Each structure stands twice: as structure tokens, then as C-alpha cells.
Amino acid sequence: MSDQFVHDVSDAELQAQDPDGRLYNEDLAPAQPSHRKWNAYQLFSLWMNDAHNAGNYTWAAGLFVGLGMSAFDVTLGIFLGSIIILIGCTLSGFMGHATGTPYPVISRITWGIWGANIPALVRGIVAIAWYGVQTYLASIALNALLSRAIPAFRDLSTATSPSILGLSVGGWICFILLSLIQLIIVRNGMEAVRHFQGLAGPIIWIVMLALMFYFLGKAGWGFNWFSGPGGKSISGGEQTRNILIAMAQTVGTLATLMLNFADFARYSPSRKAVVTGNLWGLPINWTAFAVTSVITTAAAAKVLHADMNQIKDPGILISHIDNSVMFYLFTGAFVFATIGVNIVANFVSAAFDISNVNPKRISFRTGGLITAIAAIVVTPWNYFDNPIVVGYFLGSLGALLGPFFGILIVDFFLVRKQKFSIRHMYLPSPKSIYYYNKGVSRYALYALIPSAIVALSIALLPWFSAIKDFGWFIGAPLAGVIYFLIANNRVIVLPHDTSEEAQPAAA
Numbered sequence: 021m022s023d024q025f026v027h028d029v030s031d032a033e034l035q036a037q038d039p040d041g042r043l044y045n046e047d048l049a050p051a052q053p054s055h056r057k058w059n060a061y062q063l064f065s066l067w068m069n070d071a072h073n074a075g076n077y078t079w080a081a082g083l084f085v086g087l088g089m090s091a092f093d094v095t096l097g098i099f100l101g102s103i104i105i106l107i108g109c110t111l112s113g114f115m116g117h118a119t120g121t122p123y124p125v126i127s128r129i130t131w132g133i134w135g136a137n138i139p140a141l142v143r144g145i146v147a148i149a150w151y152g153v154q155t156y157l158a159s160i161a162l163n164a165l166l167s168r169a170i171p172a173f174r175d176l177s178t179a180t181s182p183s184i185l186g187l188s189v190g191g192w193i194c195f196i197l198l199s200l201i202q203l204i205i206v207r208n209g210m211e212a213v214r215h216f217q218g219l220a221g222p223i224i225w226i227v228m229l230a231l232m233f234y235f236l237g238k239a240g241w242g243f244n245w246f247s248g249p250g251g252k253s254i255s256g257g258e259q260t261r262n263i264l265i266a267m268a269q270t271v272g273t274l275a276t277l278m279l280n281f282a283d284f285a286r287y288s289p290s291r292k293a294v295v296t297g298n299l300w301g302l303p304i305n306w307t308a309f310a311v312t313s314v315i316t317t318a319a320a321a322k323v324l325h326a327d328m329n330q331i332k333d334p335g336i337l338i339s340h341i342d343n344s345v346m347f348y349l350f351t352g353a354f355v356f357a358t359i360g361v362n363i364v365a366n367f368v369s370a371a372f373d374i375s376n377v378n379p380k381r382i383s384f385r386t387g388g389l390i391t392a393i394a395a396i397v398v399t400p401w402n403y404f405d406n407p408i409v410v411g412y413f414l415g416s417l418g419a420l421l422g423p424f425f426g427i428l429i430v431d432f433f434l435v436r437k438q439k440f441s442i443r444h445m446y447l448p449s450p451k452s453i454y455y456y457n458k459g460v461s462r463y464a465l466y467a468l469i470p471s472a473i474v475a476l477s478i479a480l481l482p483w484f485s486a487i488k489d490f491g492w493f494i495g496a497p498l499a500g501v502i503y504f505l506i507a508n509n510r511v512i513v514l515p516h517d518t519s520e521e522a523q524p525a526a527a
Contacts, residue, residue, distance in 0.1 A: 029050065029442045029443055031046070031049050031052075033443070034049060034050075034442070034443070034446045037443060037446050037447045038446050038447065038448050040380060040448075041379055041380035042378075042379065042380055042448040043128075043133065043379055043445075043446050043447075043448045044379055044446045045375065045379040045380070045383055045384075047372070047375055047379075047383055047384030047385075048121065048122060048124070048125050048372070048375060048376060048379055048384075049121075050119060050120030050121050050286075050442055051120040051121075051286045051287050052120070053289075055287055056286075056287050056288060056289045057211075057214065057287060057289075058214060058284055058285070058287040058288045058289075058293070059288070059289060059293050059297075060292075060293040060296035060297040060300075061297070062214060062217075062297070063113075063284065063285070063288065063293060063294065063296075063297025063298065063301065064296075064297045064300045064301045064305070065217055065222070065301075066217055066284060066297070066301065066364050067297070067298070067300075067301025067302060067305055067306065078157065079269070079273060080094060080098065080309075080310040080313040080314060081313050081314060081316075081317040083097075083262075083265075083266055083269070083314075084248065084249065084314045084317055084318065085249055085317060085321075087262065087265070088248040088249060089248060089262040089265075089266065090244075090245065090246050090247055090248050090259070090262070091243070091244075091245045091246075091311065091314045091315065091318065092245045092246050092259075093259055093262040093263050093266060094262075094266050094310055094311075094314050095307060095310060095311050095314070096263050096266075097262065097263040097264065097265065097266020097267040097269075097270065098266055098267070098270050098306060098307050098310040099303060099307040100263070100267040100270075101266065101267040101268070101269070101270025101271050101274075102270060102302040102303045102306045102307060103302075103303055104267070104270075104271050105270065105271060105274045105277070105278060105302055105306075106298050106299065106302040106303060108278035108425060108429075109274075109277060109278055109281040109298055109302070110294060110295055110298050111429055111433065112278055112279060112280075112281040112282050112285070112425075112428075112429075113281050113282060113284075113285030113288065113291075113294035113298065114285070114291055114294065114438075115282050115285075115428075115432055116281065116282025116283065116284070116285035116286040116288075117285050117286065117288050117290070117291055117294055118438060118440075119282075119286070119440060119442065119445075120286050120442075121282070121286055121442075121445070122280075122282060122283040122286060122372045122376075123140070123143070123279050123280045123282045123283055123369070123372065123373075124136055124137075124140040124372050124373050124375075124376030125376065125445060126282055126428070126432075127139050127140060127428065128445050128454050129431065129432065129436070129440050129445065129454055130427060130428050130431040130432065130461065130464055131460065131461050131464045132454055132455065132456040132457070132459045132460045132461040132464075133447075133448055133452055133454050133455050133456075133459040134458070134459030134460055135456065135459060135460035135461050135464060135465075136376065137376065137377055138460075138468075139279070139424040139428075140372075140373040140376050140377070141373060141377065142420060142421070142424065143276060143279055143280065143369060143373055143421065143424070144369070144370045144373030144374055144391075146276055146420075146421065147276060147280075147365075147366040147367075147369045147370035147373065147391070148366070148370050148391055148394045148395055148398070149395075149398065149400065149403075150276070150365065150366045151362055151366035151367055151370060151391060151395045152394075152395035152396070152398055152399075152400030153400045153404045154358050154361060154362040154365075154366060155195060155198050155199055155202070155358075155362060155395060155400070156195060156400045156401045156404060157358060157404075158198050158354070158355050158358035158359060158362070159191060159194035159195040159197075159198055160191075160194075160336065161338065161351050161354045161355050161358075162194040162197070162198060162351070162355050163177050163190055163191055163194045164336075164338065164339045164351055165347075165348060165351040165352065165355070166190070166194065167190070168339075168344075168347065168348075169348075173190055174190075176188060176189045176190035176193070177189075177190030177191060185399050185402070186399060186401060186402050187399070187401050191401070195396070196396070198355070198359065199392050199395065199396065200392075201359060202359055202362055202363055202367055202392070203388060203389065203392045205359075205363060206363060206367055206368065206371060206384075206385070206388040207385045207388060207389075209384075209385075210287065210368075213363055213364070213368060214287075216359075216360065216363065217360050217363070217364055223353060223356065224353055224356070224357040224360075227349060227350055227353035227354075228309065228312050228353075229312065230346070230349075230350075231312075231316055231338075231350050232312045232315050232316045232319070234341070234346065235316050235319035235320045235323065236315065236316075236319045238319065238320075238322075238323040239319040239320075239322040239323050240322075242322070243315060243318060243319065249318070249321065264490075265489050268489035268490045268492070268493065269489055270306075271492050271493070272489065272491075272492055275421040275422065275425070275492055276365065276366075276369065276421060277365055278421075278425055279369075279421060279424060279425055279428070280365075280368070280369035280372075283368055283369055283372055284364070284368075316337075317337075320337055320340070324340050338350045338351050338354065366391075367388060367391055367392075370387065370388075370391040371384050371385075371387035371388040371390075371391055372384065372387065373387070374386075374387035374390050374391065375387040416476060416479045416480055416491065419472075419475035419476050419478065419479035419480075419491025419492060419494075419495050420472060420475065420476060420491075420495070421492065421495075422471075422475055422491060422492035422493070422494070422495030422496035422499070423467070423468050423471040423472050423475060423495040423496065423498070423499035424468070424499075425492075425496050426467075426471070426495065426496035426497060426498070426499035426500030426501075426503070427464055427467050427468060427499050427500060427503045429500065430499075430500040430501075430503050430504050431464075431503060431507065431511075434504055434508070435503075435504065435507050435508050435511060435513075436511070436513045437513070439513050439514050440513075440514075441453060441454075441514055441515055444515065453512045453514070453515055463503060463506050463507040463510070463511070464503065464507075466502070466503075466506055467499045467500075467502040467503035467506065467507075468499060470498075470502065471495050471498040471499035471502060472495065472499075474494060474495065474498060475491040475492070475494050475495030475498070476491065476495075478490065478491050478494055479491035
């Protein structure tokens, strides 16, 4: 039934519903069958791009180096977390496939025509913050490459070179250059994104394995799965705690994708493709990449006389490779990979979110430009280099996005039972069944406020420091239960008579 809703409504008909473009533009329109080219492999390669990047490498290696976890703890924790992400992204993907629309438009069903901007803007802010971080991490690798290839460039990036807002001139050049490259790709549309990430995924796996074997060979192929840094043995309650923390942080790291996976699944030809791509891309691919990250870091620590907290950053780690050919290969691959994840996980979602605020004046490409500029203004290197800030950021990210996810899933699958009206999602007037109270759902707000307060308190207040990583696990179900109790059987699911204009619901 849902496919019929999408295919029976043409762009011209939707435009006629909204002639002023207040809710509609071609970037936010439902994906028609001819545009549904993201097959299972494309979705799998999307996950390869999302996993294989400097940010996730540093995070996984940081669990080993910073928190003292064993490789076994990290592997099992990330595997369990990826199962949860698999379920969430599959449900989100089903919504995108059914409606053919991106997350900000799907949110109109739950939050109302104008209320949808609330979760979209929150997710957009998070995406911009992470976009800046990923660009910064890629710029470190690019800086290392240029500094070795061009000796004069090295003088712009040393500790004693001039800096602007905490970043060297060389760092600024690399950061701006990467921002421009990503902007060019996005401005060429989603087809360019699809082809780019399809190419990047396999290349990164080959190079990542080569990097792991390179340092393992240097270390004499010795590695202990069950000990932390320095050979410390970990077992019992400490091991269980480590596994649960790794699981929780995995969910926090990918909380945005559980919402915005619909942005890509809308182009999928079938639900089977969504499930297959996610199965290969999450439990298998994501866990395998985490394992290679930890093994590479542990092996490098045995052979390099460097600070453990530095070599967990691949941009710094690869600077210790003495083989010039391998150095340039690894560095180029990490830059390429981080561009891929940044576009998939952050740039696209932020561009859609910003466009949804004012579709009449902000296209997807303009939203991308705003994203790129905002990421420069917030100077991400200043907050990412602070481990305390990063830890609380991950915790509050999961805590805040959890309630949005819980409300959306419960509304779409349990309250509305996957029924929706595409036409009314693009009708910017009280005639839409999704107009609610002047366009904002009170039910969604009533569920969000208490669950967000509880989840954020756990993530940020020192009294709850022992469970600060588990904000998502509390916020998502709490919001979902509250929403179901107050909204079930109280919302208009479909127009009573599709031949007549429906009255807005009282949500």
C-alpha cells in the first residue's frame, strides 16, 4: 500500500498542493521508481564508507588505549552495538523506502508540518558538528601527506608556525581544501554521492588490511586478544563493564544514522535490499573494522616509540611509516575514506535538514553550502581535541537523539501502523491531517520533554557518571512508551475521504 501512495502522486501534483514551495522542492520530493538505484551493495558500501574513516578508527583505538579495554572487549561491545544499530537503521530504512522521502519530511507525519523542524534542526546541528570533526581528522592526514611531499609546506604546519584560532596555516589550507572537495561532490547531487561512496568502500578495506599487516609484521605477529595496553589482563566485572560501554558508545556514535538512514533507503528498490545491505554493512563490516583498528594500534604501540594517545589517530600513526609508497597510499586512502563517511553520515543529512527549514529558498545544494560554512565557523579542532568534551558530546548526542528515534518509530509502526498520506505531507495549510496545532504535534512534545530531561541528566550530571554512556537506551524507550500512551488512537492516520479536504488532527 505504501508504494502505491508514492507512485500515484507525481511531482506536479505535489507542487500543485504547495505552489509557493513552503514545504516542497525537488530535493525533498518522494523518490520515484526510476531514481531507486541504491541496491544492497550500494547500501553495504555506504556502511563501508561510514565505518572506514579516521574518526571511527580513532574512537575504536581510543577504547583500547584510553579506556584500557582488551581487543576482545572492544570487538564484542561493538558487535552488540551494531546489532542494535542494525535494527534501528532497518526500521528507519523501511520508512524511507515506503515514503520515498528523507527524514525531515517523514518527521512531518509525527511532529506536524512545521514541528518537523524541531528534530531536523537538532539532528542538523549534530551533523554539522561531526562534519567539522571528520573534515578536521582528514585534514591531519592530508597535512602529513603534503608536508612530506612538499618540504616548504611543512613549515606552515609545525608547532611554531603561525596559527589562526588554534589551527596552523597549513592546517587551515588542508581543512578548507577538503571542505571544497566535499561541497563539490554534494553539489553534483545524490547520484554523485552514490558513485563516490560505491568506489570508496572496497578501496579502503584493502588499504586498511595492508596497514594492519604492515604493523603486525613489524611487531613479530604477536597479539593478545584478552589483554589491554601493556599486557594488562582484564576479566570478570571489569570486562563486562567494558563490553557494555563499548556497546553504548557504538550506539551513541551512530545515533544520527538511525534517524537519517531514510535519506538513503528512500532510493532503495526493495525492503530486501535494505535488510541485506544493513546485515553485511553493520554486524560484519563494522565489527571487522573495529578489530583491525585495535590490532593496528596495539601492534604499532609495540614497535613505535611514540605516545599511545597519539598513535591512535591514523593521521599521526601513518606519519611513522618509513616506506614512502605505503605512506602516500595509506594517507590518500584515509583522506578518501573520511570524505566518504562525512558526506554519507553528516553532509547529506545536514543539507536535507537545513533545506527542510525553508524549502522555498533553501535547496539541498544551498543547505550543503551552509553546512560547510557553519563547520568552519565552529572550529571543530578546538572541541574535538578535548577528550572530556568529546566524551560528554557522545553521551549527550545519544541521549538527545534517543527520544526522537523512539517517538518516530512508535508513531510510524505502532500508532499509524505504516499508513500515511504523501499528499498531506506536502500540504502547508490547516487542510493537512499533519497540521495539528498550528503545525506542531503536542503529543510529540509531551513525550520529548520529560524523556530528554531524564536522558540528558544521565548523560551530563556527575551523579550519573557510572551510566553516562547509556542515555540513548533510556531516552528512546521512555519517549516511545510515553508517546504511545498519549497518542495511540488519538491521531488521524489517513484522510477520512481522500476525495475531500481533511480536517487537521488535534495532536
